[in-house]
Amino acid sequence: MVLAAGLTAALVGCEGTDPGWTEEAESSQAGLADGYNLVVTGVSPTTVTVGGSVTFSATIQNTGTAATPAGVVHGLSFWVNGTQVSWSDTHTASLPAGGSVTLTANSGPTGTRLWQAPGTPGTHTLKAFVDDINRMPAETNESDNEYSVPLTVAATATCSDRVRNGTETGVDCGPDCGPCEWAFTAVPRATLRQSARKVYAHWHYYPVSIDNYNPTTNDYYERGYIAVNGEGGTHAAYGGMMRERPLARRTRPEADWRLRDAKDDIQLAARIGIDGFYLNLWTDSDVNNGGVWTRAKTIVDAASQLGDFDIVPNFDMTILNTGSASGDQDTMIRILGKLEASPALLKRPDGKFVVGLFNPAAQGRTASFYATVKQRAAAELGMNLYLVPVFLGTGSTALFEEYKTVGDAYAGWGTAIPVTTAGYSGGLKTKAAGYGKPWIHPVSSQDFRPKDKAFWEARNSLTLRSIWENVIADGLDQVQIITWNDQHEHHNIRPSTGKQWPAYDMTAYYIQWFKTGTRPTIERDVLYYNHRLHNASLAPTRQASVDLATCRAGCPATNDVELVGFLKSAGRLEITQGATTYGVDKTEGGVQAIRTAMAVGTPTFRLKRSGATVVQFQSMHPIVGTTEYQDLLYRAGGSSRAALPSCATSCVNGEARCLLCPGEPLWLKR
Ligand SMILES: [Ca+2]
Ligand SMILES: [Ca+2]
Ligand SMILES: [Ca+2]
Numbered sequence: 001m002v003l004a005a006g007l008t009a010a011l012v013g014c015e016g017t018d019p020g021w022t023e024e025a026e027s028s029q030a031g032l033a034d035g036y037n038l039v040v041t042g043v044s045p046t047t048v049t050v051g052g053s054v055t056f057s058a059t060i061q062n063t064g065t066a067a068t069p070a071g072v073v074h075g076l077s078f079w080v081n082g083t084q085v086s087w088s089d090t091h092t093a094s095l096p097a098g099g100s101v102t103l104t105a106n107s108g109p110t111g112t113r114l115w116q117a118p119g120t121p122g123t124h125t126l127k128a129f130v131d132d133i134n135r136m137p138a139e140t141n142e143s144d145n146e147y148s149v150p151l152t153v154a155a156t157a158t159c160s161d162r163v164r165n166g167t168e169t170g171v172d173c174g175p176d177c178g179p180c181e182w183a184f185t186a187v188p189r190a191t192l193r194q195s196a197r198k199v200y201a202h203w204h205y206y207p208v209s210i211d212n213y214n215p216t217t218n219d220y221y222e223r224g225y226i227a228v229n230g231e232g233g234t235h236a237a238y239g240g241m242m243r244e245r246p247l248a249r250r251t252r253p254e255a256d257w258r259l260r261d262a263k264d265d266i267q268l269a270a271r272i273g274i275d276g277f278y279l280n281l282w283t284d285s286d287v288n289n290g291g292v293w294t295r296a297k298t299i300v301d302a303a304s305q306l307g308d309f310d311i312v313p314n315f316d317m318t319i320l321n322t323g324s325a326s327g328d329q330d331t332m333i334r335i336l337g338k339l340e341a342s343p344a345l346l347k348r349p350d351g352k353f354v355v356g357l358f359n360p361a362a363q364g365r366t367a368s369f370y371a372t373v374k375q376r377a378a379a380e381l382g383m384n385l386y387l388v389p390v391f392l393g394t395g396s397t398a399l400f401e402e403y404k405t406v407g408d409a410y411a412g413w414g415t416a417i418p419v420t421t422a423g424y425s426g427g428l429k430t431k432a433a434g435y436g437k438p439w440i441h442p443v444s445s446q447d448f449r450p451k452d453k454a455f456w457e458a459r460n461s462l463t464l465r466s467i468w469e470n471v472i473a474d475g476l477d478q479v480q481i482i483t484w485n486d487q488h489e490h491h492n493i494r495p496s497t498g499k500q501w502p503a504y505d506m507t508a509y510y511i512q513w514f515k516t517g518t519r520p521t522i523e524r525d526v527l528y529y530n531h532r533l534h535n536a537s538l539a540p541t542r543q544a545s546v547d548l549a550t551c552r553a554g555c556p557a558t559n560d561v562e563l564v565g566f567l568k569s570a571g572r573l574e575i576t577q578g579a580t581t582y583g584v585d586k587t588e589g590g591v592q593a594i595r596t597a598m599a600v601g602t603p604t605f606r607l608k609r610s611g612a613t614v615v616q617f618q619s620m621h622p623i624v625g626t627t628e629y630q631d632l633l634y635r636a637g638g639s640s641r642a643a644l645p646s647c648a649t650s651c652v653n654g655e656a657r658c659l660l661c662p663g664e665p666l667w668l669k670r
Pocket of ligand 3: 160162173
């Protein structure tokens, strides 16, 4: 605004000596005559809710060539439907030529600055009138002091009225309308919950904190899983088990920190419309670093206390292995008995408990094994089970046949590569329907397992986006997100230090689209980047070549930097690496992606419109030309949740880790 005003002044100055000075310009002489002139350039708010009390503000400007006198009240009054309702009579500072100031009502004819809206919706006229009682009679124009706009009295505050109202902290965003960091306006969770389409996410073993120690130095994620020599050196050959960790929180002083963390975890998932967790279970003991059963049970307890979030006990039949079929069945019945009374357990309308079976064929088990589990649950616990075998991949015809009697719905674990075949998920839905079963489709994002020396080529965020778009296009009814929090296989969408928020934020967009059937409108430009830290073919300097992770599907590895714009309208997306800028003009808004080959350095991302830069930011994750251990995790970040400068400057070490800066959110980079 300042620049525009200066530019206008400069042009006016030039025109004075321009031989092309015309009669047309002469006709606007009133505004150019020597002296000051007050006008109103804007008034707010222009939408209020029924019965709401508002204080009007207006911006006044001196469009003249001289300053207004100091010490004289720059009066301003507000009128609704021709009746004066409030005024401002406190501003006495001189307003220079071209200067503006926003004045807010400080009183009114009834002794209050407030105006109360009527109790019924409707459209009214709001007028702001500067120098209304002519304290400044020397204006060069006395006939341009009034400014009128329609004033809408809306039924109630909503998240889609494009007005900041209700509890919002931004226009149609904030507490009840979803985060302002999202590109779109979120519908209420209640709306998403009412949808017949269901979204579950797999919860696997890794809570926000394992031991409540300091996450910057010595909590279990750091010392056990990320450290090269963690867990007694078990993971040293491949440089540690994890390349990232859940976004940390400070050490909690409360004794029930596990329960508090679990509630935070659930609320974070609920916020994007996830209906519940398929909760990975294989033991009711606390083994392996402690707390296996405690972690799972705490999630059930947290969901039961919070309400409105479903838990599906999901037995991990790969790990659940006591050595005998009857021992395994005993474990399953014992666990179900311990959970039976929890209100969060998902029940069908007919009272059946939904129970998942991950990799049901593990250890050579067959349908008869699960028929026994069903019989025993009914006889010993009074629980009727609705069994959902979750097949590896998407299951085989042999598995569909095997479980047609004991299974009540079919699901798959899927694969973290892009879907390029139209009708792919719909074909599986049709196939399951042929057995009379609903199909729960897996939605993956990426998969990198240092421990198993394996990766699946996700092609940046294309796997996540293409699977969701396929699921929506094919009219699927239920999905399972693979996964919410499996930090070890790195396919968690729960925000983490490497992946940050984009998978979570993008999933929020797709869940809303999936559940409502309407593609969310992009209200705010948000850019997301996604790239690895190094070229997949880079030979690590310490890791033995025999341990290099191999590509399992979607091969070969790609080595691209991706930029995805959630765009309000057409624009140009650019990726700058070194002296090279790659850009594409997108002729429409919506979800728009570009990709280019990665180069060593720190990429810069940009959105331009009409040649002007609208959004620009750098990757949090520099691309390197040398590495000790292979790292095929796709890192990500976005323009709406960038690292805060004050935090970045406090993170001066080479690793650029940026956690626990006082008073700042903990979503910053490793
Ligand atoms: Ca005037
Ligand atoms: Ca006047
Ligand atoms: Ca609103």
